[in-house]
Amino acid sequence: MLKEGLRFSHIGIPTKSRENLPIYLEACKVHLNDFNDEPFAVEWLNFEEGSPFPEILQKQAHVAYVCDDLQEAMKGYKVLVEPFEAGENLTCAFIEADGLGIELMQFTK
Numbered sequence: 001m002l003k004e005g006l007r008f009s010h011i012g013i014p015t016k017s018r019e020n021l022p023i024y025l026e027a028c029k030v031h032l033n034d035f036n037d038e039p040f041a042v043e044w045l046n047f048e049e050g051s052p053f054p055e056i057l058q059k060q061a062h063v064a065y066v067c068d069d070l071q072e073a074m075k076g077y078k079v080l081v082e083p084f085e086a087g088e089n090l091t092c093a094f095i096e097a098d099g100l101g102i103e104l105m106q107f108t109k
Helices: 055-059 070-074
Strands: 006-014 023-025 030-032 042-047 062-067 078-087 090-097 100-107
Touching: 006 055, 006 100, 055 078, 062 070, 070 078, 070 090, 070 100
Parallel strands: 006 042, 062 100
Antiparallel strands: 006 062, 023 030, 030 042, 078 090, 090 100
């Protein structure tokens, strides 16, 4: 059963084979697409050398969930990336659960 307060958002898959991904996040040194434009909510991530993101996120797929309370959803898990502003009214963080990277997303008003 899915943890209370979580709703599936997307799956992020690191790749080196996709070029010309339309979004570039300079602080993260990653090129990506908008998963909202994909029929199966796939986010392709092409990390540049020197990206500050942990290796687990650069090498393995992650699953992303929207949550009601980011701090509550993070409790009890190893934090890979502390909460950060990922866009207008959006805060994200990454945790590790059972060896898998999990992205938690909280929209604010």
